[in-house]
Amino acid sequence: MTPLLVIVGAMAGAPLRLLAERLAVARRGAGSVVGTVAVNVAGSAVLGFLLGVADVPAWVLALVGTGFCGTLTTFSTLGADVVRLGEQRRTGAAAAYLGGTLVLGIGAAAAAYGAAGLL
């Protein structure tokens, strides 16, 4: 049952990430990382909230946490884009992208985790 829930969540998360990245490229030009930042921060907030709530049912964690949030967010594209920006000698952009994702992503997870604990 659990793998099925993970699959269903993933099948919603992956296309949503593709949509966010395509919207960012359409609005801000090729190579824009804004879509990836948006999904990573949003997914971290949702998962932080979910795990901050005291007793979330296991099926919700599998569907929304492991499946949806896990697939909506990405670490591999973050790594690849940091290397790409570095190779383009855009070291400042690479550092801002990496640092910004870490601060906003972990910050969003912490805020949502804390907020859920207050419920």
Place this chain on the structure above:
Amino acid sequence: MIGYLAAALGGALGALGRWGIAEALPREAGGWPWATLLVNVTGCLVLGLLIALVFARAPGSAWLRPFLGTGVLGGFTTFSAFAVETVQLTEAGRPGVAAGYVAVSVVAGVAASALGLLAGRALGRSRPTPGDEITAEESIA
């Protein structure tokens, strides 16, 4: 449209792989998140290889990158678990471990991405595709 379908199918495969590894390497409360670190670093390596070996050779494909890049590897790797595990390690009174986890994930992930990309380019040069053979001969001449 085919891109979104490809992403959904690839995402399901990648997420299943990540779930399987998390099941095989369960994390005790406040413990080092081995499973997430493993999927993130290996996923960075494989995406680097794919960018150099596969995506660079088929730039016009409508489904290849959404399926393998956004889907399989996007689903296999995760930023949300990494972020929340960092918060949980801090909450558990282990801020030093949390900082170490962030540092190791970022350094190993970016290094694995670069390694995958460089290895993919080297492999691509040593094994030219049929269409590249003429160019290779021309460059020798």
